[in-house]
Amino acid sequence: MSVSTTNLIMGPATLYIANFGATEPADTDVNTAPAASAWTDLGGTQDGVKLTVDQTYTDLEVDQIVDTAGSRLTKRVFTIETSLAEPTLENLKYILNDGTPASGSGYKSFEPTYASSATQPTYRAVLLDGYGPNQLRRRFLVRKCLSNDKVESTYKKDAQTLFTVKWSGFFVTSSIAPFKLIDATS
Numbered sequence: 001m002s003v004s005t006t007n008l009i010m011g012p013a014t015l016y017i018a019n020f021g022a023t024e025p026a027d028t029d030v031n032t033a034p035a036a037s038a039w040t041d042l043g044g045t046q047d048g049v050k051l052t053v054d055q056t057y058t059d060l061e062v063d064q065i066v067d068t069a070g071s072r073l074t075k076r077v078f079t080i081e082t083s084l085a086e087p088t089l090e091n092l093k094y095i096l097n098d099g100t101p102a103s104g105s106g107y108k109s110f111e112p113t114y115a116s117s118a119t120q121p122t123y124r125a126v127l128l129d130g131y132g133p134n135q136l137r138r139r140f141l142v143r144k145c146l147s148n149d150k151v152e153s154t155y156k157k158d159a160q161t162l163f164t165v166k167w168s169g170f171f172v173t174s175s176i177a178p179f180k181l182i183d184a185t186s
Contacts, residue, residue, distance in 0.1 A: 004133075006133060006134045006135075007133045007134075009130075009131050009132060009133065009135075009138075010131070011130065011131040011135070012045070012048070012049075012130070013045070013048075013049040013128050013129060013130030013131075014033075014041060014128075014129045014130075015041070015042040015045065015049060015080070015082065015126065015127070015128055015129075016033075016034050016039040016040060016041055016042065016126070016127040016128075016129070017039070017040050017042055017094050017124050017125070017126055017127075018034075018038045018039045018040065018124065018125045018127070019038070019124060019125070020122075020123035020124055020125055020143070020144050021125070022038040022039065022125055023035070023038055024125075024141060024143075025039075025127075025139075027182050030137050030138075030139050030182045030183070030184045031136075031137050031184050033129070034127055039127060040090075040094075042084055042086070042091055042094065043084065043085065043086035043088075043091070044084070044085035044086055045082045045083060045084060045085055046082075046083045046084075046085045046160065046162055047082075047083055048082065049080060049081070049082040049128055049130070050079075050080070050081045050082065051078075051079075051080055051128065051140055052077075052078065052079045052080075052081070053076065053077075053078045054076070054077045054078070054079075055073060055075070055076050056073070056074050056075035056076070057071035057072065057073055057074065058071060058072055058074040059071050060072065077168060077169075078142065078168070078169040078178070078179055079166055079167060079168050079169070080126055080128055080140075080142060080145075080166070080167045081149075081164075081165070081166040081167075082164075082165060083162040083163065083164050083165075084162060084163040084164075084165060085160065085162055087153055087161050087162060087163045089101055089108050089109070089110040091163055092110055092151075092163065093110060094124065094147070094165075095147045095151050095163055095165040096112050096147065096151065097113075097121055097122050097124070097146055097147055098112070098113040098121075098122035099111055099112040099113050100113065121146055122146075123144050123145065123146060123170070124144075124145055124146070124167075125141065125142065125143050125144065125145065126141075126142045126145050126167050127139060127140070127141050127142075128140040128141075128142075132183040132184065133183065136183065136184035136185065136186070137183075137184040138181065138182070138183050138184070139181070139182040139183075140179065140180075140181050141179060141180045141181075141182075142167065142169040142178070142179045143169070143172050143176065143177070143178055143179060143180070144169060144170045144171070144172050144178060145167040145168060145169045145170060146167065146168060146170070147165050147166065147167050148166070148167075148168050149164075149165070149166035149168075150164075151163060151164060151165060152164045
């Protein structure tokens with residue numbers, strides 16, 4: 001057995017969010033933070049950031065043979081899941097897929113958007129910057145997503161308050177892949 005220890009990966013990731021269709025960082029900029037004019041850093045996370053790609057293949061069967069003749073990809077669900085360690089109203093806007101923030105002298109407030117969410121939700125793009133082989137940068141870009149799982153925030157005397165979030169990705173177009181991975185090589 002041969003193990004390339006430089007291919008072993010460990011370390012935190014940084015999450016950024018942008019409007020759906022925002023200008024994506026060039027592949028050559030994988031070692032650079034995305035443009036702050038389009039991408040918002042969501043701040044600290046706790047217990048890591050989990051990327052999941054769940055693929056469902058449906059078997060092809062015929063009466064004449066006992067073996068499965070083949071399979072076809074019939075469903076793919078990809079998600080990014082984490083707990084945001086900075087439970088701000090700005091982050092709440094992103095994990096509830098939109099809303100109206102307001103502020104005044106000595107206060108900030110937030111009201112979720114309901115009218116358009118039922119028919120036209122506000123899609124976003126999420127970018128995960130972490131590490132790849134050789135401790136170089138790896139970027140995972142989900143081009144169209146929604147936070148569509150329950151959002152939890154617990155207040156306890158002996159635990160930090162967090163916002164849990166799970167973004168699910170969606171089809172973009174027949175010519176634009178729904179997600180992309182970029183590894184730095186130097």
